[in-house]
Structures are given as structure tokens and as C-alpha cells.
Amino acid sequence: MRTLNFKEALNEALHQEMTSDSRVIVLGEDVARMGGDFGVTMGLLDKFGRDRVRDTPLSEAAIIGAANGAAFCGLRPVAEIMFADFITECYDQLVNNSAKARYMFNGQVMAPIVVRTSSGAGFRAAYHHSQNIEAWFLNIPGLTIVAPSTPHDAKGLLIGAIRDDNPVIFLEHKMLYGTTGEVPEEPYALPIGVAEVKRPGTDVTIVASMKQLHYALAAAERLASEEEISCEVIDLRTLKPFDKATILSSVKKTGRVVLVNEAPKTGSINAEIAAVIMEEAFRDLSAPVERVNSLDVPVGFAPVLEDYVIPGPADITMAVRKVIDY
Amino acid sequence: MAADKQTLLDYYRKMVLIRRFEETMEEHAKKGYIPGFLHLGIGQEAAQVGTMATFAPGDYVLPDHRSHGVCLMVGTPTREVMAEIFGKKTGTNGGRGGSMHVADFKRGNVGNNAIQGSTMATACGLALAAQVKKTKAVTFNFIGDGTVGRGEFHESLNLAGIWKLPIVYVLVNNGYAISTRATDAHPLADLAKMGCAYNVPGITVDGNDVEAVHAAAKEATDRARRGEGATIIELKTYRWQGHFSGDPASYRPEEEVKTWKEKCPIRRLRDTLLQRKLADMAALKAIENDVEREIQDALKFSIDSPAPTIEDALTFVYVGREVTGK
Ligand SMILES: Cc1ncc(C[n+]2csc(CCOP(=O)(O)OP(=O)(O)O)c2C)c(N)n1
Numbered sequence: 129m130r131t132l133n134f135k136e137a138l139n140e141a142l143h144q145e146m147t148s149d150s151r152v153i154v155l156g157e158d159v160a161r162m163g164g165d166f167g168v169t170m171g172l173l174d175k176f177g178r179d180r181v182r183d184t185p186l187s188e189a190a191i192i193g194a195a196n197g198a199a200f201c202g203l204r205p206v207a208e209i210m211f212a213d214f215i216t217e218c219y220d221q222l223v224n225n226s227a228k229a230r231y232m233f234n235g236q237v238m239a240p241i242v243v244r245t246s247s248g249a250g251f252r253a254a255y256h257h258s259q260n261i262e263a264w265f266l267n268i269p270g271l272t273i274v275a276p277s278t279p280h281d282a283k284g285l286l287i288g289a290i291r292d293d294n295p296v297i298f299l300e301h302k303m304l305y306g307t308t309g310e311v312p313e314e315p316y317a318l319p320i321g322v323a324e325v326k327r328p329g330t331d332v333t334i335v336a337s338m339k340q341l342h343y344a345l346a347a348a349e350r351l352a353s354e355e356e357i358s359c360e361v362i363d364l365r366t367l368k369p370f371d372k373a374t375i376l377s378s379v380k381k382t383g384r385v386v387l388v389n390e391a392p393k394t395g396s397i398n399a400e401i402a403a404v405i406m407e408e409a410f411r412d413l414s415a416p417v418e419r420v421n422s423l424d425v426p427v428g429f430a431p432v433l434e435d436y437v438i439p440g441p442a443d444i445t446m447a448v449r450k451v452i453d454y
Numbered sequence: 455m456a457a458d459k460q461t462l463l464d465y466y467r468k469m470v471l472i473r474r475f476e477e478t479m480e481e482h483a484k485k486g487y488i489p490g491f492l493h494l495g496i497g498q499e500a501a502q503v504g505t506m507a508t509f510a511p512g513d514y515v516l517p518d519h520r521s522h523g524v525c526l527m528v529g530t531p532t533r534e535v536m537a538e539i540f541g542k543k544t545g546t547n548g549g550r551g552g553s554m555h556v557a558d559f560k561r562g563n564v565g566n567n568a569i570q571g572s573t574m575a576t577a578c579g580l581a582l583a584a585q586v587k588k589t590k591a592v593t594f595n596f597i598g599d600g601t602v603g604r605g606e607f608h609e610s611l612n613l614a615g616i617w618k619l620p621i622v623y624v625l626v627n628n629g630y631a632i633s634t635r636a637t638d639a640h641p642l643a644d645l646a647k648m649g650c651a652y653n654v655p656g657i658t659v660d661g662n663d664v665e666a667v668h669a670a671a672k673e674a675t676d677r678a679r680r681g682e683g684a685t686i687i688e689l690k691t692y693r694w695q696g697h698f699s700g701d702p703a704s705y706r707p708e709e710e711v712k713t714w715k716e717k718c719p720i721r722r723l724r725d726t727l728l729q730r731k732l733a734d735m736a737a738l739k740a741i742e743n744d745v746e747r748e749i750q751d752a753l754k755f756s757i758d759s760p761a762p763t764i765e766d767a768l769t770f771v772y773v774g775r776e777v778t779g780k
Pocket residue numbers: 157186188210214217519520568569570571597598599600601602628630631632697
């Protein structure tokens with residue numbers, strides 16, 4: 129099959145959805161003329177014109193507010209917030225408008241917007257360009273959070289998100305843009321809320337997403353070949369709502385769980401998944417659930433500061449040994 | 455009134471210092487010494503030097519992301535600014551901030567926040583404190599043309615207008631916010647006029663003419679010190695490099711870059727000095743050599759300085775409360 133990188137896969141999804149559905153529009157900073165800060169919206173302006181592909185000023189609240197309004201009128205806006213860290217500037221629009229529109233107006237409208245944003249650490253760009261922001265939104269009913277880890281899923285999930293009738297925050301880990309993988313040429317939508325078992329195993333369940341998924345797979349490979357520990361690795365793909373059934377059925381089999389997420393530990397999605405496992409699979413557990421997260425500190429600029437704070441494959445390996453040795 | 459010889463020679467030294475500083479940063483970013491984003495101010499030296507010439511001890515300045523030069527102008531040793539950009543422990547922020555976050559509170563540099571527009575709200579507080587404490591402190595707030603789109607721009611100008619806050623808004627209009635032209639992002643060509651709605655007077659100045667910049671800044675600073683409130687000085691200039699070091703800037707025509715390079719603020723000041731017979735080539739060369747020694751000293755210091763350690767990642771998260779590491 130044909131190979132694309134993560135960025136190209138997203139770009140293809142946008143081209144195809146804009147071609148097949150004239151309600152899809154794109155807006156954000158530098159998305160039109162430049163094709164996006166990371167190049168994801170390349171070529172859209174030339175193909176679809178200034179009406180449907182709009183550069184905006186640095187006005188995050190207006191970008192999301194306008195997306196909401198356009199969505200109320202039947203359009204399918206895909207808005208870009210250049211770095212996820214800037215999403216604070218439109219937090220109100222997302223939390224108090226997009227998320228609640230359908231509920232507060234008694235079902236008269238919906239806000240089918242997609243907010244694409246680059247998140248995650250590893251870019252040596254310090255505390256305002258490195259954050260993982262999903263936990264800031266987990267507590268908001270009405271929102272959906274999608275987080276692909278491969279080019280294949282990036283394309284399918286973006287199409288799925290555009291076609292979904294709910295507001296979707298679409299996280300693109302900035303260290304994944306250059307990663308490559310097989311991507312079908314035709315348009316396809318992957319379902320929201322469905323995880324995928326990336327590697328079957330019997331001893332330990334590892335749940336991860338985005339860049340950490342790749343670390344989890346690397347750790348699982350090493351543990352299998354060097355220590356004969358068989359890990360089942362689950363890619364969440366959707367963080368909210370996350371796929372309880374896939375996680376619980378794996379836990380039933382393994383009885384041991386390592387949850388991996390790049391955000392600071394306190395209040396991260398790992399805490400929520402752990403709570404669900406406690407509620408619904410307590411009797412299946414042979415060891416306490418282990419969490420692998422960032423330390424509860426901001427991401428510093430100097431490489432040593434960033435590397436120490438952000439989890440890597442070794443942290444995952446250690447956590448797996450810990451649940452095995454319990 | 456034309457500036458005197460000593461003043462102009464001082465401007466010359468400072469502008470050459472900034473130019474050489476930036477060139478040295480770019481060279482070392484390309485060589486791999488400097489991680490992360492590096493936004494260079496080459497071409498904008500007159501805007502930085504002319505305004506900061508009115509900065510007095512006790513004043514505050516909020517630089518923006520393109521303001522290494524501004525950071526140098528408050529008197530922070532060149533070594534410490536450069537070491538920060540290298541991510542070293544000896545830098546102004548101990549290496550945790552990098553290029554975008556250089557701060558030196560004891561000298562009045564309150565630091566940049568990489569969320570554009572954020573400093574504008576902070577500036578209101580610095581100015582408010584000056585009113586409450588009845589000091590004569592003036593706050594210099596550097597922003598770019600793109601930042602005019604942010605909500606904080608409007609909220610802050612409104613506050614500054616009603617409270618007559620002692621702020622000098624240094625609006626560096628270099629024509630672009632990344633790829634987006636100022637003329638595409640804002641309905642007015644002269645952004646100084648944006649203050650009208652908030653009763654904050656503004657003046658548009660040739661930002662490459664250091665004497666004109668200084669004259670405007672002096673008037674604005676004097677007004678603020680007299681308690682008459684804020685002023686916007688819009689400095690029309692150009693950034694020679696891309697948005698960040700490594701950005702090919704293919705969104706702007708070669709011809710435009712060439713035209714602006716011909717308007718080099720340093721060459722312009724040199725011509726003035728020679729024409730008015732305030733200096734000869736030998737005197738200017740002596741200044742350049744002196745600057746070069748300062749740059750080379752700072753460079754050696756930055757390269758030789760130690761990186762932070764992992765313990766540094768855990769400091770300053772809270773006051774009086776420890777954070778645990780791995
Ligand atoms: C709230 C926010 N939105 C977007 C960005 C990304 N960004 C950083 S600099 C920049 C352009 C700023 O343009 P301008 O204010 O004109 O300053 P210049 O870069 O030209 O010096 C953008 C969009 C950001 N840092 N913060």
C-alpha cells in the first residue's frame with residue numbers, strides 16, 4: 129500500500145472532505161496562504177478558494193466563535209489552533225459555547241466543529257509550546273477528544289471527526305507529523321470512541337495514545353524479546369469518550385495494567401481510566417494499576433529539563449516490571 | 455532637534471550589538487547549539503534601540519518574542535541573555551525559558567509570555583502598581599502587528615484608556631504575522647489609529663529611523679510620566695529573516711525583502727554619522743571591533759557554561775512546597 133506521513137495523511141483527509149462536502153470550511157492562523165504552520169492545510173486555498181479557506185488574525189476566541197456560528201448555520205468548520213497551548217485563549221468558546229450549544233438550546237442546533245491543534249512535548253519549545261491539554265477538557269460534557277497515533281488513523285479519524293455532529297478537539301502530536309505509514313487512497317472514516325489493540329499480549333495491558341503509543345510498542349517489543357513478558361498494547365485513539373470495553377476486556381485477560389500518557393500525572397486521563405478499572409474490573413486485577421505520566425512540573429526549555437519530565441520507553445518498561453513483580 | 459554626537463554613537467554601538475548578536479544566534483542555531491524556536495530581530499534594531507533609549511531605571515519592559523535586542527537594552531549582561539538562548543544554567547532564567555522568555559526582573563525586564571497578547575494584560579498591572587505606589591515608572595510593552603488581533607489588545611487598551619495607565623505601547627509593525635500580511639489581518643493601514651476607540655493616542659513612525667523612533671518614544675514616555683496616560687507608537691519596519699530561523703518565508707516576494715534591506719537602519723545611521731561628520735570610518739570600525747569582543751566573550755561563556763541538571767526541573771514550581779522527581 130502507499131505510504132504517507134502523518135501530515136500528508138491529514139492533508140489528504142481535508143482535500144477529500146472539502147471536495148465531497150461543500151459545507152466543510154477551514155479557518156485559522158496561516159492556514160490559507162502558507163498552508164498551516166506545520167503544513168497540514170497545504171494546497172487548500174488554491175483548490176477551494178478564499179471563501180472556504182480563510183487566514184484569520186491572531187484571534188483564537190474569534191476563530192472558535194466564528195466556527196461555532198458557522199456550524200449553527202449548517203457548515204462544517206475545521207478550525208486550526210496553531211499550538212494546543214493557545215487553546216486557553218478560546219477555552220470559553222469551547223467550554224461554554226461549543227460544548228453546550230446542543231444542550232442549552234434544547235437540541236435546536238448542533239456545533240459540528242473540528243478544532244485541530246498541535247500538542248505535546250519534544251520540540252524544545254518550553255512551557256508555552258509543549259503542553260498536552262486533553263485533561264483540561266475531560267471534565268466538559270459535550271466535547272469529544274480524538275488523538276491519532278499513526279498516519280492511517282490520522283486520516284480516518286479526521287474524516288470521522290469532520291463527519292461527526294459533535295464538537296471535536298483533534299490532537300495532533302507535533303512529534304508525529306513526520307512519521308510515516310500506510311494510508312489508503314480513498315476516503316474512509318474511522319469510528320470515534322473505538323480503541324485498537326495494536327499488539328496482542330497476555331501478561332500486561334498497556335494503554336497509550338499519540339507519541340507515547342510508539343514508546344509503549346517499543347517497550348513491549350523489548351520486554352517480549354529480552355524478558356519474555358507479553359504485553360497487550362492498546363491505542364486509545366479517542367480520549368473522550370474512551371473505549372471502556374476494549375480496556376476492560378484486556379484487563380480481564382491480563383490482570384495487570386500500565387497506563388501511559390504524556391500529560392502531568394495529576395488529573396490526567398490515566399486517573400480517569402484507573403478509576404473506571406477500579407469500579408468495573410477490581411476483581412480482575414492481580415496488581416495495582418501503574419500510571420506513567422509527565423512529572424507534575426512544566427516543560428522547561430533546556431533539553432535536560434524536558435527529557436527528565438516527559439516519560440520515555442524506559443519509564444514504561446519499569447512500570448511493566450513493577451506490575452509483574454507485584 | 456537632531457541628537458548629539460555621543461547619543462548617535464551610542465545608538466550605533468547598540469544597533470551593531472543587536473545585529474551581531476542575532477547573526478551569531480542564527481549561525482549557532484544552524485550549527486545545532488540552540489534548540490527550539492529562534493525569532494530574530496535583524497532589520498528591527500532602530501525600533502528596539504530608539505525606544506529603549508528612553509527607558510530609565512525603575513521602569514518596566516515587556517519584550518515580545520522577537521526581542522533579544524530589547525533584553526540587551528535594559529543592561530542585562532550580553533552573556534546572560536545569550537546563555538539563556540543556549541539553554542544554559544548561567545542564563546537569565548537558568549536555561550528553562552530560552553529565546554522567547556528571557557527575563558531580568560531586577561532590571562525591569564518582566565519577560566515575554568509566548569501566548570501573544572498576554573503581556574498586554576500584565577502591562578496594565580505593572581502600570582496600575584506604579585499609580586498605586588505613586589512611582590514614576592513607565593511600562594514599555596512591545597507587541598507586533600499580528601498581536602493587534604488578540605482580545606487582550608482591546609481589553610488592555612480600554613483599561614489603559616479609562617485609567618490613564620502609564621504605558622508606552624511599542625507596536626512593531628513589520629508587515630507580517632508569520633505569513634499573514636498586516637494589511638490582510640487588520641482594516642487599518644496605520645495600526646497606531648487602533649487606539650482611537652479607547653482614547654489612547656497613537657503615532658506612526660518610520661521604524662528604521664532611530665532618531666525619529668526616539669523622538670516619538672520620548673514624547674510618549676514623557677506623557678506617561680506626567681500622568682497623562684498611554685500612547686501607541688507604531689514603528690514601521692521589516693524582519694529580514696523568516697518568522698523563525700529556518701523559516702524559508704516563501705510567502706513574501708524576494709523583491710520586497712531586497713527593498714527593505716536597502717533601508718537597513720544601521721547603514722542609515724552610519725550614513726548620517728558620516729554625512730554630519732560626527733564620525734569617520736575608523737571610529738565606526740573601532741565600535742564594531744569593540745562589539746565583536748563583547749559578542750565573542752558572550753559566545754565563549756554560553757558554550758562553556760553548564761546545562762541545567764534534572765534537579766533544576768523540580769525547582770520553582772511552588773513557593774515553599776516541594777515537588778517530587780522520579
Ligand atoms: C495566542 C497566540 N496565537 C498564536 C501564536 C503563534 N504565533 C507566534 S508569533 C505569531 C505572529 C506574531 O506576529 P506579530 O505580532 O506581527 O509579531 P512578529 O512575529 O511579526 O514580530 C504567531 C501567530 C501565539 N504565540 N500565541
